[in-house]
Amino acid sequence: MAEVRFAGYGGQGIIRSGIIAGKAAAIYDNKYATMSQSFGPEARGGACSSQLVVSESKVLYPYVTDVDVLFAMSQEGYDKFEPGLSENGILLVDEDMVKHKSPRGNIKVYSIPATRFAEELGRKIVANVIMLGFFTAITEIVTYEGMKKALPGSVPEKALELNMTAFDRGFEYGKELLKKKNG
Amino acid sequence: MKADQRDVLTGVYYIDGDVASGYGALAAGCKFIAGYPITPSTEAAEAFARIAPKGGAMFIQMEDELASISAIVGAAWAGAKTMTITSGPGYSLMMETIGYGAMLETPFVLLNIQRGGPSTGVPTKTGQADMMQARWGSHGDYELIAIAPDSPQELFDHTIKAFNLAEKYRCPVMIMADECVGHMTEKVVIPRAEEIELEPRRWYTGPPDEYIPFKPDEDLVPKMVKAGSGHKLFISGRLHDERGYPVDNEHFELKYVRRLIDKIMCNKDKIIELKEEQLDDADVVVVSYGISSRVAVRGIEMAREKGIKVGNLRLITVWPFPDERITELAKKVKAFVVPEINYGQVVFDVARCCHGNANVVLVPHGGAGVHMPDDICDAILLGAKEERKIEKVIEFKTQLEKLVFKGGSKLKE
Amino acid sequence: MITTFAKGLEKAGVKPNQVCVPSDILFEPAIVKHFGFDYFHTTRGRAIAFGTGLKLANPALKVVPFTGDLMTVGGNHFVHGSRRNMELTVICINNFVYRKIAGKAVSIETPKFSPYSTFEEPFNIPHLGNSCGAIYTARWTALHTEELADSIAEALNKKGLSIIEILAPGPDYYTSISNVNADLVRFYYDNSEIRNDEDPRNVGITPENKIIVGKFTSKERSTFIDSYNAQLGNVLGEKFTPYGIESGKKGAGGKNG
Structure with missing residues (x-):
């Protein structure tokens, strides 16, 4: 079982990221995936988050309790949800948006200049999809194939190609980074 | 259909x-x-x-x-x-x-x-x-x-x-x-x-002049027609006879209102859907519904890992309530554990149906969150441990309650 | 009054079996059977809301909400029904005093007619309806039988929400005409003045002046269903199934009968 927290601010596609990853896991990877999003006062303005539980069997408790992966795209999101990250968890950050502290326990940190990459691709809005590619490469909670199948229908049709490219950009960057760390 | x-x-x-x-x-x-x-x-x-x-x-x-x-x-x-x-x-x-x-x-x-x-x-x-x-x-x-x-x-x-x-x-x-x-x-x-199987409306198809709107079929449910199709409908929220005409004596109250109740209660067996798991040798039965019943399964798994014989009774239909099933189980089990996201509602129907034959443990939870499975597990352990018959519903203290009230609400002590 | 209503139906060429009357006033079953429409005794004040459901599920129906609690409990439904221009012929029985609970003030009550008098201003119902978008407004006393029947007939053939205010003493007038009632309705009649086409702003009922009756306004405006079909047809194009076209055969309730 894996628990993922997606955090950022409104407009970054944080909820959408949770849905795409959940859809890949539940429909294309044949796992169970439950996604819940924060609504109401806490979801307005600043911090915006969604949570995803991916499991081999039916998800019984729908919320995250000891987060395995924190997917942070804003400083506020990082500050708010970092304490909930497991001591053995993985922290993924958009380094253009988040300045993180030195990690606690055995937490592993992986950074990607997602927003800068998105700007290079011409659309800042795809930063979350770059992060999703990065997330897929690093955590392997969802498969590359599953994610590529989940993207159509989850992003505007006109922007599908751009999103596919963005996803690959993040994915490749993640794979390279892993190679460097492990090699 | x-x-x-x-x-x-x-x-x-x-x-x-x-x-x-x-x-x-x-x-x-x-x-x-x-x-x-x-x-x-x-x-x-x-x-x-x-x-x-x-x-x-x-x-x-x-x-x-x-x-x-x-x-x-x-x-x-x-x-x-x-x-x-x-x-x-x-x-x-x-x-x-x-x-x-x-x-x-x-x-x-x-x-x-x-x-x-x-x-x-x-x-x-x-x-x-x-x-x-x-x-x-x-x-x-x-x-x-x-x-x-x-x-x-x-x-x-x-x-x-x-x-x-x-x-x-x-x-x-x-x-x-x-x-x-x-x-x-x-x-x-x-x-x-x-x-997908659909239940069609119970249409009346006889001559319009002979239609009696509230005349029940054998299963106590009457047939219906569409407004504007020439049946001279007289339909009122006032107590009425089979024609729909207002009446106000107690015989009609008995006859009509009683039927409104009976048409559900006499068909209970067909209406009620329960999901039962491992009830055969259960000492404790968790009775729950909605999201609580899902979280409860995790609590049940945890309790089973500790060797407790615990079964699961999920109310897919909450109303009408499965009185008979609870009464029957109460004779065989030590306790029922009822987690709900409130301070005690359905639990009192469980207690009512026990007739004192089993203990009833409420696992309350305020709105805005769902139960932690650990709490449900601990409540199951409590139900399994208690040998005495406790006359009132036992209120389990969740970790959250202990945290907020530092050991329990003053009102309850 | 029901006889007048039946006359209105006849003049309009509407068959009673197409007519549904949701009403918060309890009718006599015998009357309903005699005239042959479908009658629904609703919860207080909800005749327009209930009628909206009837109409939308089967747009072929002629829905005539008869209401007593129109402006109190049902005030908001009247305002919104008028705004939407829902095809309803609303008949408001303005009895001034709700006789079953004698002397209890309702919001359309005027001081002169209340046993203990009240100090609250009444609603000017035709003006309110007109400003909210109702396409037909009229007021008559129960004794203006010919004029009333004509108004009902006219309103039934209008497309949209019509409001006809009837000054009548008490909901059970048509079942048991007591002397008091007969006197009172005569009083309304004698103190009325017909002013057709009067600006509804000028027809508020006051104790000092004559009661202005008449057919005040009649205009055309797109109905709820027409606007719905136009808007969704625009946005959805081919994918949209127009609602309630062909005498309502495509309403949510399916074909009639």
Whole structure:
């Protein structure tokens, strides 16, 4: 079982990221995936988050309790949800948006200049999809194939190609980074 | 009768429970929803409103909840399958007309995505504190049916089930979901139309002049006609005889109101759906519904790992209540454990049916969150350990309560 | 009054079996059977809301909400029904005093006619309806039988929400005409003045002046269903199934009968 927290601010596609990853896991990877999003006062303005539980069997408790992966795209999101990250968890950050502290326990940190990459691709809005590619490469909670199948229908049709490219950009960057760390 | 394929969005989706319920209503042949937006049920209305116009169905945003439920009762009498959608304060506003619908024996579905209460409460978070309101909320005696789904898939399936029950028993049917399930996104499989069985309306087909609107069939449910088809209908929320004409003596009260109750209670066996697991040798039985029943399964697994013989009784139908089944189990088990997201509602019906034969442990939880499985596990251990018969419902103290009240509420000590 | 209503139906060429009367006033079953329409005794004040459901589920129906609690409990439904221009012929029985609970003030009550007098201003119902978008407004006393029947006939053939205010003493007038009632309705009649086409702003009922009756306004405006079809047809194009076309055969309630 894996628990993922997606955090950022409104407009970054944080909820959408949770849905795409959940859809890949539940429909294309044949796992169970439950996604819940924060609504109401806490979801307005600043911090915006969604949570995803991916499991081999039916998800019984729908919320995250000891987060395995924190997917942070804003400083506020990082500050708010970092304490909930497991001591053995993985922290993924958009380094253009988040300045993180030195990690606690055995937490592993992986950074990607997602927003800068998105700007290079011409659309800042795809930063979350770059992060999703990065997330897929690093955590392997969802498969590359599953994610590529989940993207159509989850992003505007006109922007599908751009999103596919963005996803690959993040994915490749993640794979390279892993190679460097492990090699 | 099979579903119309134009209404069924066959496919595999990753959607939230609210949206699944909207799709379920369409698949069930619902052609008219009147509602007024309120968190956390809005997405269900939105989903229906988005798709309905393509299939000749209509969503109308009324001026308030009173208008919404009045409109769907009217639409039902004009021949449509109808539903309204609400939460929290909106549900309270609908109470009068729920009783009116029951009195007129109107088939309709009400989706209540429960939120934290009371009053405005916590609109964006979950609750299960409307369960008794569903049962007793409107004035006077009547019976209705309430079901409690625990996943987006069930919100799709149970919405169809609710329509079928409403048509079969000509009564309001409540889908008592909660915010957690309504706002939870999971895989939902929508089958092909030919795999969806629908209950047709109980139409009267005889000569118009011989139609008696409230003359029951053998199963105590009368037949219906469409307004405007020449039956000279006289339909009133006032106590009436079989013709629908106002009466006010106690014989009629006995005859008519009694039948409103009996048509549900005498058909209980056909209405009630329970999910039972490992009850054969159980010492403790967890009785739960909605999202709590899902979290409870984790608590049950944990207790079993500790060697406790614990079974699971999930109330898919909450009202009418499975009195007989609880009474029967009470003779065999040591305790029932009832987790609910309120401070004790359905638990008292469990206690009522025990007749003192088993202990009853309530695992309360305030709105805005769901139980921790550890609490349910610990409550099961408590139920298994207690050898004495305790006359009142035992209130388990959750970790959250201990944290907030530092060892328990003063009122309770 | 029901006889006048029946006459109105006849003049309009509407068959009673197409007519549904949602009402918060309890009718006599014998009357309903005699005239042959479908009658729904609703919860108080909800006749328009209930009627909206009837109409939308089967647009072929002629829906005539008869209301007593129109402006109190049902005020908001009237305002929104008028705004939407829902096809309803609303008949408001303005009895000034709700006789079953003698002397209890309702919001359309005027001081002169209340046993203990009240100090509240009444609603000017035709003006309110007109400003909210109702396409037909009229007021008559129960004794203006010919004029009333004509108004009902005219309103039934209008497309949209019509409001006809009837000054009549008490909901059970048509079942048991007591002397008091007969005197009172005669009083209304004698103190009325017909002013057709009067600006509805000028027809408020005051104790000092004559009661202005007449057919005040009649205009054309797109109905709820027409606007709905136009808007959704625009946005959805081919994907949209127009609602309630062909005498309502495509309404949510399915074909009639």
